[in-house]
Amino acid sequence: MSIVSVMIRLLFVLLGTSLLLAPVRAQGPDPALSRALQTVYLQWRTAMIQKNLAGWRAVTASHRQIAIRNRILSERRNFVATLFNLPVAPPDTRKLKLLDIKVKGVTANAYFFGPVDFGVEGAQPPDNLLVLSFAQERGGWKYDTADYVNLAAIPNARKELAAGRLTALDRPEFAPKGEVERPMVALRGPAKYITKVYVYCPGREVQVSVNKVSRHLFQNAKEAEIVIGGAKDGRNELQFGIKTLPGGQDSEPMTIRIYLLSEVQGVKPIKIFQYQVEEKGKVKPYGTEFFNVTPDIVKRLRGGR
Known part of the structure; x- marks a missing residue:
């Protein structure tokens, strides 16, 4: 599994062949929280594109930094070169619609819908779901991971989300975890084997x-x-x-x-x-x-x- 899968895990989840109709939610995500989370993610995205290690460290959750470093060192690879060696670009959430934000404990998930564009030349991405996860630390919210959900096989789910009916987001797999899993160790150097x-x-x-x-x-x-x-x-x-x-x-x-x-x-x-x-x-x-x-x-x- 490459480092990309740590940061952008491709999930093709089964939401069901049909969704119960639900009323459109009258109240959207909290504006202040929405701005905070979007700002953090876009700063992370900029750091990745510019290969700015200091910028990446400033906005990435501490437990995720350790986990990523552990993985790269366990593969006996160069940390910085591997970290920024992404085959696709992180998508720009400013081109997507923010459907909802859910907070639990020290974690939060932001749910975006629209043409999730990974910068593949010639591609015309359809509307899909992007779930961004964040963790709250002393310095505020920090970026954790992203889940990309391809809705191609379940067009009814795509229609419901496009209409603002968010029943699909209530499934357990989309909920914030409430706490972060701390790595058992922080490696200082590459694994021997x-x-x-x-x-x-x-x-x-x-x-x-x-x-x-x-x-x-x-x-x-x-x-x-x-x-x-x-x-x-x-x-x-x-x-x-x-x-x-x-x-x-x-x-x-x-x-x-x-x-x-x-x-x-x-x-x-x-x-x-x-x-x-x-x-x-x-x-x-x-x-x-x-x-x-x-x-x-x-x-x-x-x-x-």
């Missing part, structure tokens, strides 16, 4: 923690995530918790794996841990396992035999 956790868990939720630092949540997934801090020489700890999701059969196969990724061209990832259950096999609801990064594995990782 690029490490990924891979999980295949149809019908299940799997939580994984590596070395009590890198936490991961997978739901009905087949995907891999970077391990924050990477694996370390010698013994490493992996904790997991597994539960069946609604609709799951509790008989599906599942896998948890840890891979080390080489920086030497042509060297394939090395699988150093696996917990696998075949179809209809018995799954442990939780457990603590260990894997070792040995000198022999390091030699293979560096292209030796």
